[in-house]
Amino acid sequence: MGKHLFLILNSILLWWWSSITISKAYSQNQTDRFALASLKNAIHKDPFGILSSWNDSPHHCEWQGVLCSKRHPGRVTSLFLRSQGLEGFLSPHVGNLSFLRVIFLRHNSLHGEIPPQIGNLLRLHDLTLRSNSFGGPIPSNFSRCSNLETLDLIDNQLVGGIHSDLGSLKRLEFLGLCHNSLVGPIPRSIGNLSLLQKLSRGENALSEEILEELSRLKRLLLFQLAFNKLTGEVPAGILNISDIMWFDVGENQLWGSFLNDVSTASPSLFFLDAVNNLFTGMIPSTLTNATGLEVLSLCFNNFHGPIPKNLGRLKGLRLISLSVNYLQDDLSFISSLVNCSNLKFLYMGKNFLHGSLSRSFSNLSTSIKRISLPYNWIQGSIPLALGHLFNLSFWDLSDNFLTDCIPHSIGALSNLQQLDLSGNILTGEIPSSIGNITSLNFLDLSSNIFQGYIPQSLDNCKQLILLDLSNNNLIGSIPIEVMALSSLSIAFSLANNNLSGSLPLQVGSLKNLGILDLSHNRLTGLIPTSISECLVLEGLHLEANYFSGQIPKALRPLRGLQELDLSNNNFSGPIPSFLAGLSLLKYLNLSFNQLEGQVPKGGVFLNASSVSIYGITELCGGVPGLKLPLCKSSSSKKSSSTKAKVIYVVVGSLLCLALLLLCLSISYCKKKQMTTNASTSLSFGNQFLRISYEELLRATDRFSKINLIGKGRYGTVYKGILDSGATVATKVLNLTQKGASRSFISECRTLGTIRHRNLVKILIVCSSVDFHGNDFKALIYEFMANESLEEWLHPGTIE
Known part of the structure; x- marks a missing residue:
């Protein structure tokens, strides 16, 4: 009986205990479910519908992105919602998921502060909130998460300092804080994280020095403190950590010669970046012990001395960047780089490298894509064997001392996208x-x-966005095919050449161009109206040419113009008022043209320092700073017009009277002349034969220097052969010389009437205009083979 009673009581007790356990488990399950529901309610955008299952499934352990414990049914151990585009904030109820081991919310759009309740998750191993928009400080109670192995807060908007309490996370292996706005020093306690393998705190505003304590991190694989404001020297022990693979302290204010302290570079090191600091010293040859090195970037520092000749030992090198230092060496180191079969990027610009481009340059790996050697002392010619580098996409040899022609083999670089050979001494034609x-x-x-x-x-280059051929000796006209390259968007410059002809109508094809510079050439004619299609133009430079006509209205639509230079041309007429309406115009130069009238007062004309109108005398008005005379008012113009009419009438009457008296006087003189001597009845104009300017041009072979006989004060004498075959001496008067016209008349009268055996005879005269509309006068004499009288009398004193 007692035995049966015991069994009954035991069953009742077990039933009671299981009821309590089930009730407690149900209550805990409900706690996790309610926490997840709170998390969902904090999300206001779910573009992929990842949270839609958080209502439909009967049990929360079946919801997407949720994993539960097997030992503790219903308890959430992992939230994995990567790259789901979720927008909203992280609910503080996440701290109620006490069994959580993993929170992985990378690549979403969550914002607000990181809930400090996460510090209650004592079982948490992995907290990854990378690539969101969390702000505020790092919660100070994260140090309670003693099991934390990964703390990844990279690429957010966190502010404030780094708590020294993080140094108590003894199991931490990855600490990622880069791409935030953290300030202050690196805590010394970080040196206590003996298991730390990856330290990433770049792209913040951390200051002060890199502490020696960080050298104690013997398991460190990644050391990333780039893009901060760190000062001081790099502790030597860090780069000597045996297993370190990634070392990046670029874009700081560090100094010293830390590379010289590297005793034996780790063979595991494959990424070394110290760009844009104040480092000094030499690049040691021991660096080549890092046989696994793939990226070597030391540009923008103060390194000096030669480049290690054994760089070829680093056969896995993909990038070498040593630009902007004080390295002094010839180019022999390139020979060793032939062994680097994976080399893609070679940057050596702004150093003191000299010598010529040897053939080994062309023997670099076919994988090479970018070569940059500007601002050095490289001499000689460009190698002929270029076709081997068929993967080359970027080539910069600007500002060196290269000579000779560009080889035609350059056309074999079919993948080349950028070519810069400016600032050299290259000659010949552009191939x-x-x-x-x-x-x-x-x-x-x-x-x-x-x-x-x-x-x-060049019209085959349909992808050109920049074309600069300025400061050369190019001739001829601008090819319409090149002017029609509609892809040009950054700049098109042909300035400082000897180009001639007109500006092609195809200039209207440059619809996306920012800067057009055709200055300092010999271009003529009008600016074509098609330029109105260049709506994106910010800078237009046409100065120092021979453009003519009025400033065209076609410039009115160019609302984006910031610089306009039309100086030193032949533009005429008034300054168009629409220039004052170009609101972005900051610089306008119209100097040395033939403009006239009133200067506008709006827009750019309000600032006298932004406008240049030197050498133009017919302008008036404008702001006082231009120091121009006032324009006459309309009333004064009417008064002046009335006075002018009266003056014209009076002067006209007097001229008519004078003309009548002159006619009577001439009539009287003619009658008197006819009665004196018939032999003198021939007028001066009929005394000599006449010849045209065109025939005289043919006779002297366009006044060739070969036919030049002599030169005097009033003219130049040429030997010529007329169409009739007669050999003559032609004296062309220099009408710009004062008294030349009187000399022409006097010589005609004197030699036309005097006859002497020692004086040459005038045969023909030419009084006309040349092909440019200028007055032209010449005397044609018999040709005497024994040179001039002056040379016989005064030998050796040729004028």
């Missing part, structure tokens, strides 16, 4: 083979000594 590089989008050959014509083949 037409450049037109074979159809992928070009940036071509700069400015500031050389190129001659000849602009190759029309």
